[in-house]
């Protein structure tokens with residue numbers, strides 16, 4: 001089908017969040033001089049490039065409409081772009097106009113969980129439709145998943161100032177919502193687009209590049225999003241570490257908030273609930289609660305460092321109890337353990353946790 005025919009079909013079938021005016025795409029198409037329902041989408045693409053360096057980046061454009069923003073990002077040097085939308089006619093137009101990968105798909109939690117990692121995700125003016133389609137709880141869970149899948153997210157949503165927007169949230173509520181429900185280390189409110197519509201602020205959310213494939217967890221296999229399988233060597237030492245981990249995790253079964261839950265153990269491996277990404281900061285509340293839980297049980301973890309703290313979206317989880325001991329038990333003293341987070345005076349979990357907190361904060365300031 002030719003572009004003109006596809007444009008004439010726009011609006012005949014109603015796709016939530018897309019154009020409702022017959023023959024008018026949601027975005028403008030500058031190279032064909034076609035006006036859109038929102039007539040400055042190419043300008044929005046350029047604004048994104050002012051805010052984020054897209055050169056050489058792999059980009060996912062969620063709710064890409066006819067691909068006008070995608071095409072601007074490509075012109076500005078993005079190395080790969082995937083545009084996704086449920087509006088078949090819009091994707092048909094985009095595919096004919098640009099040498100970019102576009103696909104018709106519903107943006108859902110399943111969709112994002114199957115996606116690989118992207119350097120940049122552009123998610124503009126679609127969140128409010130997800131809230132309408134699936135509810136707020138679903139949309140914030142999606143946000144959390146998304147925050148684990150990219151280094152940078154460009155986020156914007158309509159809110160109640162828009163009048164017609166299906167989201168009962170003002171622009172001032174969006175930053176706290178992003179802080180609470182994502183694991184981004186840095187979130188910048190870049191202010192409104194400034195394209196004359198009811199103001200919608202653009203948020204640039206950033207993660208440092210940390211991946212589960214790093215050496216953090218040798219001998220650890222991720223079974224799914226929530227479960228890992230940890231295999232110990234079949235040697236006396238391996239069995240000792242495995243038994244110790246099982247023993248200490250069992251002591252924490254009643255406190256699942258800050259410690260992994262033991263799901264099963266076998267001769268060769270144990271399976272644990274590990275949800276989250278490496279922590280990027282430790283809120284003071286979490287620090288106090290972790291120390292209290294350890295102190296109540298008279299346990300010294302001995303190996304607290306950034307690699308052993310996960311962030312699960314709401315709080316920090318302390319992992320890896322293979323070297324923990326009961327306070328006073330110095331029979332298994334490993335002098336090199338926990339370096340360089342170990343106190344000069346011996347093992348002191350509070351010292352290590354505060355040093356970890358300080359180091360994470362320092363890394364945030366540097367980035």
Ligand SMILES: C[S@@+](CC[C@H](N)C(=O)[O-])C[C@H]1O[C@@H](n2cnc3c(N)ncnc32)[C@H](O)[C@@H]1O
Pocket residue numbers: 015016017018019026027038041062063064065066069084085086087090105106107108123124125126129130133
């Ligand atoms: C308001 S437009 C925004 C377009 C573009 N992101 C922009 O900022 O110019 C929302 C887009 O999201 C698409 N959309 C809405 N809900 C969707 C869903 N569940 N799955 C896929 N696409 C969806 C619509 O078809 C529409 O193209």
